[in-house]
Structures are given as structure tokens and as C-alpha cells.
Amino acid sequence: MNVASTVVLRRNVWFVVALTLLFSGCSSRTDTAGSAEDSGKPRVALIMKSLANEFFSTMAKGAEAHQAEHAEEYELVVNGIKDERDVSRQVALVEEMVASGVDAIVIAPADSRVLVPTLRRAMEAGVTVINIDNRLDAEVLQEEGITIPFVGPDNRAGAKKVGEYLAANRKGDQVAILEGIQTSFNAQQRRLGFEEAMKEAGMQIVSSQSADWEMSRANTVASSILSEHPEVSAILAANDSMALGAIAAVKSAGRSGEVQIVGFDNISAIQQAIREGKVLATADQHGDQLAVFGIEAALKHLSQEESATSDAIEDVETPVDLITADTLAPPTP
Known part of the structure; x- marks a missing residue:
């Protein structure tokens, strides 16, 4: 046929x-x-x-x-x-x-x-x-x-680029990662890219947890991380929705301007956050x-x-x- x-x-x-x-x-x-x-x-x-x-x-x-x-x-x-x-x-x-x-x-x-x-x-x-x-x-x-x-x-390469930029502009050496859904390949690859960049820069990952790609979940997870690890100087979010949640968590913790945030996806809300200095970098996969x-x-x-x-x-x-x-x-x- x-x-x-x-x-x-x-x-x-x-x-x-x-x-x-x-x-x-x-x-x-x-x-x-x-x-x-x-x-x-x-x-x-x-x-x-x-x-x-x-x-x-x-x-x-x-x-x-x-x-x-x-x-x-x-x-x-x-x-x-x-x-x-x-x-x-x-x-x-x-x-x-x-x-x-x-x-x-x-x-x-x-x-x-x-x-x-x-x-x-x-x-x-x-x-x-x-x-x-x-x-x-x-x-x-x-x-x-x-x-x-x-x-x-190549999600791993993209995340590594973002992590390397953070490392080159860091305010401290202890960071946390907000992962996507852990059974998703792109979530795994972005985590690996972040980890590779942090390892090469000699930075310490004190917490790495899934926030299921979601802003509200990321707000909750990031708030908990900031409470348990007040020394954290940066949050690497595996997508921009989670980066937005991290922004809210950092603000609630009274640490705006102290904790750097990076994301992945280049959505419009993150573009504005970059212009305002709330987010350091993201990756654009078009x-x-x-x-x-x-x-x-x-x-x-x-x-x-x-x-x-x-x-x-x-x-x-x-x-x-x-x-x-x-x-x-x-x-x-």
C-alpha cells in the first residue's frame, strides 16, 4: 500500500x-x-x-x-x-x-x-x-x-555553558541544583552539565533536588534549601520555570542580590529577570x-x-x- x-x-x-x-x-x-x-x-x-x-x-x-x-x-x-x-x-x-x-x-x-x-x-x-x-x-x-x-x-552541553558562566562570575563556592523530573533524560543531562561545570570550577554542590520542572514546587524546594544551607550562594535551575520559583524563594529569604540564579530555556519572564539582575544566565534551545x-x-x-x-x-x-x-x-x- x-x-x-x-x-x-x-x-x-x-x-x-x-x-x-x-x-x-x-x-x-x-x-x-x-x-x-x-x-x-x-x-x-x-x-x-x-x-x-x-x-x-x-x-x-x-x-x-x-x-x-x-x-x-x-x-x-x-x-x-x-x-x-x-x-x-x-x-x-x-x-x-x-x-x-x-x-x-x-x-x-x-x-x-x-x-x-x-x-x-x-x-x-x-x-x-x-x-x-x-x-x-x-x-x-x-x-x-x-x-x-x-x-x-545537547542538554548537557547547554547546562555546562550556563554553569561555567556562573562559575566565572560567582559570589561564593557553595551551590544548589533544582532538577527536573528525574526520569526525564533532559533533566538528567542538565544536572550532569551543571555538575561537570561545578566540579571543574572547584565549587561544592550542597543540595540537588527535583522540583518537577514547576515554579511553585521550585519555590518550596528552594526555600527549604536556603533554610537548611544558608551558605548557598547560587541556585542552578534546570528550567526557567523553576528559576522563577527560586527567585521568589530568594526574595522571601531576604537574600535578593546575594544568591545568584541561572536557568534553562530563555522564556520571556527570565529575559526580563536577567535585565533586572535577578537571574545571571539561561540557555536558549530555540x-x-x-x-x-x-x-x-x-x-x-x-x-x-x-x-x-x-x-x-x-x-x-x-x-x-x-x-x-x-x-x-x-x-x-
């Missing part, structure tokens, strides 16, 4: 599922670009983590802008979960997208291990899968007997383009399928840049 026939078949499956969901009262947070009718164009599903996180809302906007510019080439379905830890909902989204007949899934997995079996089943159903942002676990991929290309930055890179890889693979070529999709390393007060772009008027 060629790709065109496969696409038509999936449209029919999608139509049946859509009717089922309509009459059963089911719903999901899904935005669709393009017509729901059979257009003959491939349908790509973007499945992200929490849209409450500015990084992922920026990612969604970038993907939607790309689709608008290439409306004749593909249709886009955008999905996100409400909570970074709601892995079961993300699993359900993958299953829903497969049932709806999408041709490709581009996913930023909430967990590097749990999603793999579900993605294997998606691939067995003929869906192209591209992994972005958070790399899937290599051991679990091997156990499942599949290969899924990763399109994204969230507005990250999903686009994944979508382009998926479309390339679908095109190869249609032309009967069989080249494997390779990993694509995307840029990650250090952002400081000196390198930050001026605010938009």
Missing part, C-alpha cells in the same frame, strides 16, 4: 473515531490546523508537555506559524498536557492520535521510558514518530526493538523552532516513503546558546 492510500485509510479511521468521540461526550485539548476533510495531505500531531509552561506554548506557536506558511504541504494537530507529571495523559494522547489516523507524531515526552511502548505501537500502526526536546531512553528503545530519531539540543525541526524531519520521512526510498531518519542536533545580560536581545518595543 502506498502512502497516499495509507493516508486515505487513516482519514476513514479518523472519521469513525471522531464520530465515536462526539457521541460519547469525550474531549481532549486539541487544536487542528487545516481541514478535517480528506485533503490528501499528511497530518502531523505535535504532542508536548505542559502548555502552562511558556516554553511549550512558544513551541506550539512556532509550529502553528510553520504550518500556516506551509499549509499546502501538511495539516497539524497540536496537543499538550496540563501537568508536566501527567504521563498517563500523554500516553492517551498518543493513542488518540494514532486512532485518529495521523501520519506522523512529533513528541516531547514527559517521561523518557514510559512512552516508549506506546510509541512502538504507533510505529507498528504505520505512524512516523519523531522525538524532540527530551530524548527517549536508549535502553528501553532497545528492549522494545525500535529506533526513534531524536531532534533536539523553543519556537524545536517542534519545527521535528516536523520537517517527519515530513522528510513521509516524502521518502512516498517515493519508495528507505533512508533511515538520523538524529539531528539543534542549537543551544548561552544567554546573559550581554548577549540578550533588546526587548521588543
Whole structure:
């Protein structure tokens, strides 16, 4: 069966599922670009983590802008979960997208291990899968007997850049790390990058704890760390949402200006915090383009399928840049 026939078949499956969901009262947070009718164009599903996180809302906007510019080439379905830890909902989204007949899934997995079996089943159903942002676990991929290309930055290298900048501008030698969800590969890599930079600089990590990528959780964890370790002179947060929580904790502890903070993602709120001197640095992994890179890889693979070529999709390393007060772009008027 060629790709065109496969696409038509999936449209029919999608139509049946859509009717089922309509009459059963089911719903999901899904935005669709393009017509729901059979257009003959491939349908790509973007499945992200929490849209409450500015990084992922920026990612969604970038993907939607790309689709608008290439409306004749593909249709886009955008999905996100409400909570970074709601892995079961993300699993359900993958299953829903497969049932709806999408041709490709581009996913930023909430967990590097749990999603793999579900993605294997998606691939067995003929869906192209591209992994972005958070790399899937290599051991679990091997156990499942599949290969899924990763399109994204070197998180460890990006975190190390941020840590090295902190070390070069430090006010003290004792620091704490706010980790992401510990089963996520990008959280592990960012922690390792921070640790490597601190070790090379001879700085001591007195506490390293997960704050689950979330601002409120980071506020609580950072407050506890500052209470238990008043000698801490810096907090390295594995994403900018947690850096915002650290800012609030430092302020509540009466230590604004004393405790340096760094983050990762370069969201707009952190850009303003850098300008105000509340945050020293962050890393920009170009969230507005990250999903686009994944979508382009998926479309390339679908095109190869249609032309009967069989080249494997390779990993694509995307840029990650250090952002400081000196390198930050001026605010938009």
C-alpha cells in the first residue's frame, strides 16, 4: 500500500473515531490546523508537555506559524498536557492520535521510558514518530526493538555553558541544583552539565533536588534549601520555570542580590529577570523552532516513503546558546 492510500485509510479511521468521540461526550485539548476533510495531505500531531509552561506554548506557536506558511504541504494537530507529571495523559494522547489516523507524531515526552511502548505501537500502526526536546531512553528503545530519531539540543552541553558562566562570575563556592523530573533524560543531562561545570570550577554542590520542572514546587524546594544551607550562594535551575520559583524563594529569604540564579530555556519572564539582575544566565534551545525541526524531519520521512526510498531518519542536533545580560536581545518595543 502506498502512502497516499495509507493516508486515505487513516482519514476513514479518523472519521469513525471522531464520530465515536462526539457521541460519547469525550474531549481532549486539541487544536487542528487545516481541514478535517480528506485533503490528501499528511497530518502531523505535535504532542508536548505542559502548555502552562511558556516554553511549550512558544513551541506550539512556532509550529502553528510553520504550518500556516506551509499549509499546502501538511495539516497539524497540536496537543499538550496540563501537568508536566501527567504521563498517563500523554500516553492517551498518543493513542488518540494514532486512532485518529495521523501520519506522523512529533513528541516531547514527559517521561523518557514510559512512552516508549506506546510509541512502538504507533510505529507498528504505520505512524512516523519523531522525538524532540527530551530524548527517549536508549535502553528501553532497545528492549522494545525500535529506533526513534531524536531532534533536539545537547542538554548537557547547554547546562555546562550556563554553569561555567556562573562559575566565572560567582559570589561564593557553595551551590544548589533544582532538577527536573528525574526520569526525564533532559533533566538528567542538565544536572550532569551543571555538575561537570561545578566540579571543574572547584565549587561544592550542597543540595540537588527535583522540583518537577514547576515554579511553585521550585519555590518550596528552594526555600527549604536556603533554610537548611544558608551558605548557598547560587541556585542552578534546570528550567526557567523553576528559576522563577527560586527567585521568589530568594526574595522571601531576604537574600535578593546575594544568591545568584541561572536557568534553562530563555522564556520571556527570565529575559526580563536577567535585565533586572535577578537571574545571571539561561540557555536558549530555540523553543519556537524545536517542534519545527521535528516536523520537517517527519515530513522528510513521509516524502521518502512516498517515493519508495528507505533512508533511515538520523538524529539531528539543534542549537543551544548561552544567554546573559550581554548577549540578550533588546526587548521588543
